[in-house]
Amino acid sequence: MRSLIFEPFSGAAGDMILASLIGLGADREKVRETIESAVDVSVSVGNVNKSGIEAVDVKVHAPRETHHRHYYELVDVIKSAGLPVGVEQSTLGVFAIMAKAESKIHGLPLEELHFHEVGQNDALADVIGSCFAFHEIAADAVLCTAVNVGGGKVKAAHGMMAVPAPATLEILKNSGLYFYGSGKRELLTPTGAALLAYFSKPVENIPQGRVLSIGYGAGDADTEDPNVLRSILLDVQDTLSRDTIEVLETNVDDVTGEVLGNLFERLLSAGARDVTITPTTMKKGRTGHIIKVITKPQDSDHVARVLMKETGTLGVRVIPTKHRYVADRRMEKVAVSLRGEEFTVAVKIAQDRTGEILHMSAEYEDCRKVAEKSRIPLKEVMRRVEEEAWERFA
Template sequence: MLLGALLDAGASLTVVQSAVDAVSGGTVQIRAREVTRGGMRALKADVEPLVDDPPHRTWRDVRDMLERAGSSTDTAVAVFRCLAEAEARVHGTKPDDVHFHEVGALDAIADVVGCCAALADLGVSTVSAGPVALGSGSVRTRHGRLPVPAPAVAELAKGWQVSAGGDGELATPTGLALLRSLARACEPLPPMTLDAVGIGAGTRDPEGHANVVRVMISSAEAAPAAQIVERDEPDDRAVLLEANVDDLDPRLWPGILNSLLTAGASDAWLVPIVMKKGRPAHTLSVLCPSGLAGPLRDQIFRDTSTLGVRHSPRGKVALERSFADVTVHDTRIPVKVAHRDGVVLQVMPEFEDVAALARRQDRPERLVLQDALAAASGAGLIVGAALPDNLRPAQ
C-alpha cells in the first residue's frame, strides 16, 4: 500500500523496478493499476514473483542480497534490520538467525526496496507519520492463530501512538518496520506547502472505510517541524507548556506524566512550588515539538485541574542517539548511546530492562546496572571512543 502511494505521488516505476532487480536478480515484477477503494481512486501496486516457490531466507541471507546490490540499498538494510531485531525478540533468537518466511520472500523484499527507491526518486529526505491503527481480532500464521496485533507488530509499535481502529489485521510487520525505520516523528499533519498526494490501495475493499494509505509530500523548506535535532545550532521549533496546579491528588501525577510522554512529549516533569496563601503546589512542564503543542495542551486540560497553560518557544540542542544490545547473564539489555561526529559521549543501559533483570535475579539494581555498563564497555561502547558501526538508530 505504501509503495502504491509513493508511485501515485510521482515516483518512477522504472526506477523502482531497477532497484528491485538489482537485489532480486530480475525474479520479481511490479505492476501498477488504478482501482477503487471505498469509492476513492487509488493506485494498487502488485508484486509478482517470476519464480515458483521462492525460498524462505534468514536476515543474514537478505542482508547479503542487499549489500551485493550496492550502497543505494542502505535504507532497505535498516528496515530489514529493524524487522529482524523485532522478530528475534519475539521468538527468543538472534537477529541473524531469524527466518522471515513470507517477509523474506521476493514480494516483501520488493516492497521494502521499492519503497526506499521510491522515496529516493521523489527526493524525500525527512518523513513523519501519524498514529497507526493496528486492528483487532486474530490472524492465521505459520505459528498458528495469533491475536492482532501480531507479536512482531506489537514489538515494532513500541513508542508509537497506536489504536485498534477496526476489525482484522490493519498493520503488518513489514509495514511497521518501514514506518519505524523511515519516520522521524509521530505527529499530526504539520504545516506544509503541499506538492504531491499519493493514495495506495490494499487488496481488500471492506465496508465502512477506504482501505488505502495516503502520503503527502511537501517541499524541503516546508518539511515537518518535529524532527530529532542532530546539529549544533539551537532549534527554536520546540515548545514548553507549563501549568501551576495546587488541588490535584498527587497520586495521579505519575500516570499523567507517563501519558504525556506516550502522547509524544519530548520530556515532562514536576517542580514543587508554593503559591498564594502559602499553598503547596506543582508546576507541570512539558517540552514538545511544536506540532504536538495543541494536542498536548488539550491533554493537560483534560487530565489535570489547571485553568490555564502557558506556552513559550524553546531552543534545543540534542546529541544524536543510537541503540546497541549487550548480554548480561544471558539477557539482552538495550544500551542508549549518545554521540557526536562519530565519538561516543554518553552510554546508559535502559533502566527498565535492568530493573526487570534485577527482579528476576533478586539482586540489587545497582549491581545489575554495573554489570550492564561493564558489558557495554566490553562491546566497545566507551565514552570518548569511536562510534561502532553496528548501532541502530534510536526510534
C-alpha cells in the same frame, strides 16, 4: 523543511507504502526497473478506486516459491542485487529490523533464523522498491502518525494469534511508533511495520506547513472504509512549536532564604511554568534578589497576587513577550540491566515538529530509586538510561 508524513489510518503494508510514495511523486518507471533488475519478479503500477478514493495500486508478480530463505541468505541476495549504495543499506536495515523481531519471538540466533512470507521475492520487491522511492523523494524528515493495526486474529507461524502479529508487535515496541487497534482484520504487516520503523519517527499530530503533494497507496483488501495509506509531502515552516507566555519580575531586599525557598513551590502551584531567583545588589549597596516567573497570560494575575502575598513586594513588572519557542515533549520508558537486574525507567524526549530529537533526559525520581536499589551512583544510572534511550529512539 520538506517533511514526509504517513497517516496509516487503514494500516500499512509494503505494497501500500510503495504505492503511496509513487503517488507522492517517486518515478514509477524507475521504481519498476530497479525492482525488476534486482529480483525475479514483474511489477505493474496502475490506479484503483478504493471506496471512493483514487489510489496507486502496485502489483508484484512472482513465481510461486516453496524455498524459505535463511536471514543471511537473504542478506547475500540483497548485496548481490546491484542496488545503489543508499538503497542497499536501507534494504538491509529494514530486513535487520524484521530479523531482530523474529529472533526475539522464536528464541533463535540470526544464523538459524529463516523467513517465510517476508523472505519471498514479492516482499523483497516491496522493500527494495520502497527504499528506492524513499531515497528518490529525499525528504528532510519522515514522520508517522498513530498506526491502525486492525483487529481480530491472524495466522502466525504457530497458529492463530491476536492482531497485531507477534513480529509486528515486537517491531512496534522497538520503534516507539504510536498505534491503536480498530477493525476486524490485520491492517499492519511486519513488512509495513519495519519500513515505517526504519524510516519514520512518531508524531501525534501533523505539523504546521504547506502541502506540496499527496499520495494514496492501495491495499489489497476491500473494506468498508478506504483501504489506503495516505502520505503527505509538507513544507514545514516552523520546526519548533510556539506558545504564548508572560514574564513577571520583581526585586526584593528584605526576604529571608526560607521564604524564598518556599516561594518556588507556591508559585509553581499557582500556575508558574518556571521560576528563577537571582542574587543582586540594590540601591545603597543593599543585597537583594530578582525574582523572575514565566507563566501563561491567563494565570498572570493569580501568580502576581501570590508573589506579592509571599514576599511583600509592592509591584510586579510584566515584561512584554510575543511568544516563546518550545520543544514538543513525550514520555517513553526504557529497560536497563544493572548488576544482573532489569529496571524500567521513564525518559523525557524533546523533539521538534519534524520529529528530530533535540534532547533526552532520564527522570530523576526513577533513577534515584534504581540507584538506591542497585547501589550504583545516580549519575551512572542516568548515563546508562540516557544512552539506552538514544540508541532506541534516535
